Structure formats: C-alpha cells, structure tokens
Amino acid sequence: MSKKQLVETTINGEPTEFLCETRQSLLESLRDVLGLTGSKEGCLTGDCGACTVLVDGRPVCSCLMLGVEARGKKITTVEGLAEGTQLHPLQQKFLEDASLQCGICTPGFLMSAKALLDRNPNPTEAEIRYALAGNLCRCTGYDKIVRAVMNAAKVMQGR
Secondary structure, eight states: OOOEEEEEEEETTEEEEEEEETTOBHHHIIIIISOOOOSOOSOSSSSSOTTEEEETTEEEETTTSBGGGGTTOEEEOGGGTSBTTBOOHHHHHHHHTTOOSSOSSHHHHHHHHHHHHHHOSSOOHHHHHHHTTTOOOSSSOSHHHHHHHHHHHHHHTTO
16 A cells, blocks of 8 residues: 655645545546546546646646646646636537537547647637647537637637
8 A cells, every 4th residue: 555645736726735645647636536526537548638637737638647746736627717607718619519418528628728729819720620639529520629619719819
C-alpha cells in the first residue's frame, strides 16, 4: 500500500488540497477524491479525450497525468466553465446547436475548445477541427460540434 501524498493546487480558481496515492491519475483524483465528476473516463490511454482538463491553460488527458503532478498547477475542469448559473458560451452553443447526444465526450470537447478559443478567439473551421482532433465521439457527426465552437467564438467576440 502506497503512502498518500498531499497535493496543493488550484482547481477552477480555488486553492485546493487533496490526498492521493502516487500511482493515482489526475482523473481518479478529480472524480473519486474531489467529487468533480464532469471529466469522463473513456479509454484510460489518452486516445479519446473524454477526460480532458486544462492544466495551466493547456488541454491534457487527465487519465495520463498523475494526481501528484498537479502540485502547484492551475487546473480547470468542465465544472469551472460556467459562472454560477450562467453557462459559458461554449456550453450554451453546444446545447443550442444540438452538439451532444450521450454526453460522455462533451466535457472533453468543451475543454479542448476552450483552450483553442483562449489562444485563438477567431479560429477557422480547419483550426477548430485540428484542435478537437484528440477528442472522439461515437454518437454524433463532428459538424455540429465544430459549428457550436464557431458560434461560441462569435458570441465571445461580441458579434
């Protein structure tokens, strides 16, 4: 049995401390220790993107990162997108544009799209498709997802 480590980090803008085993993934720490169940377990190999979170603003498959590696980092999960009851424009457009079905992949798509829009507020369709290439969906075609990201970008630009 491994000794648990104290991890001090920032999650969704809040200073956070948690204990985790050294072999425990960030995904397991978020879901099982902190109760942040928005990030989904898909493949556990970094191939599907369902567990994507932002680490210091960059999209990361949380199933491939150890919880102890979060020490001193700024983590944003899908739970951190909305401000109170006000949905983030990405979340709103995913709903309005019917860009989700079962929802397993949706948190990962939202986080990858947020990372893109944070660094490029006016992406082309090709740039969106490239940024979302690490996220897989088994239910929808990708066109509605891409359209939702394009529409969210317009809203975020104030158009």
